[in-house]
Amino acid sequence: MTVTKKAHVWIGVGKMEKAIEVINLTKKFGSLTAVNNISFQVQRGQIFGFLGANGSGKSTTIRMLCGILTPSSGEGRVLGFDIVREAEQIKQNIGYMSQKFSLYEDLTVEENIAFYAGIYGLSGTTAEKRKKEIIELANLRGREKHLAGNLSGGWKQRLALGCALLHNPSLLFLDEPTAGVDPVSRRIFWEIIKDLAGKGMTILVTTHYMDEAELCDTVGLIHFGNLVAFGTPEELKQKFGQESLEGVFISFVGKEELEAVQRRFRREG
Numbered sequence: 001m002t003v004t005k006k007a008h009v010w011i012g013v014g015k016m017e018k019a020i021e022v023i024n025l026t027k028k029f030g031s032l033t034a035v036n037n038i039s040f041q042v043q044r045g046q047i048f049g050f051l052g053a054n055g056s057g058k059s060t061t062i063r064m065l066c067g068i069l070t071p072s073s074g075e076g077r078v079l080g081f082d083i084v085r086e087a088e089q090i091k092q093n094i095g096y097m098s099q100k101f102s103l104y105e106d107l108t109v110e111e112n113i114a115f116y117a118g119i120y121g122l123s124g125t126t127a128e129k130r131k132k133e134i135i136e137l138a139n140l141r142g143r144e145k146h147l148a149g150n151l152s153g154g155w156k157q158r159l160a161l162g163c164a165l166l167h168n169p170s171l172l173f174l175d176e177p178t179a180g181v182d183p184v185s186r187r188i189f190w191e192i193i194k195d196l197a198g199k200g201m202t203i204l205v206t207t208h209y210m211d212e213a214e215l216c217d218t219v220g221l222i223h224f225g226n227l228v229a230f231g232t233p234e235e236l237k238q239k240f241g242q243e244s245l246e247g248v249f250i251s252f253v254g255k256e257e258l259e260a261v262q263r264r265f266r267r268e269g
């Protein structure tokens, strides 16, 4: 488990090995602690699977890492930039793809790409070159004139991924990118993800599919705001004595819930 609590010497983007580093990061909403004192690191070029039940604190953590939500306490660096003081630099260097895909259904594939190219400030030959590269990367050739709203789930998913990659980010956040997508499209999607990571892009992906978690280099399990497990899939299986990550996930989450019930009984008894 790589949990660091000491003070750190940060290195700038380009040279840095750690794409994400957070130390004792906490976010409170009133009396609710959504993220509780979590510390972890993700190395550059790695795929980090961020797992947890609904409401466990994944999105809150991601929003802090993207520089759009201020932590209550703790610190973090993304691509060498401070998540509070250098949020603008972070936003320029990351890509984000949400579960809802954020596409314009009444625009065509190429119009969606042109729209996002404009948002990222790309124009002229640069925009045109990136559009072609993205169409290739996302396997969208031949579908340029199709309305996004008429595409099937897998095509939409790859278009959304392509739009999130237009400005060539160093770090990509994927929030449940394969929810509701067929198995073949999921596989194609993961091949693209693996290829991007192989070229040095860091990927943080949330998923409820344990077969996808197995494909990650490192996995973190967040439960009621606490980072309760962190390591490679193999390390976690060994540590929790399970044959699969699904076993780790269920046994851990189940154990926590059981302990909470036991504590309540002890208090009431």
Ligand SMILES: Nc1ncnc2c1ncn2[C@@H]1O[C@H](COP(=O)(O)OP(=O)(O)OP(=O)(O)O)[C@@H](O)[C@H]1O
Pocket: 029, 032, 034, 052, 053, 054, 055, 056, 057, 058, 059, 060, 061
């Ligand atoms: N802006 C907010 N104000 C108050 N509470 C919030 C806010 N955002 C999130 N929460 C709460 O913080 C907790 C963690 O939520 P979060 O969205 O981070 O979980 P999650 O793991 O991403 O869940 P999901 O998988 O459903 O997206 C939840 O109890 C949620 O209700």
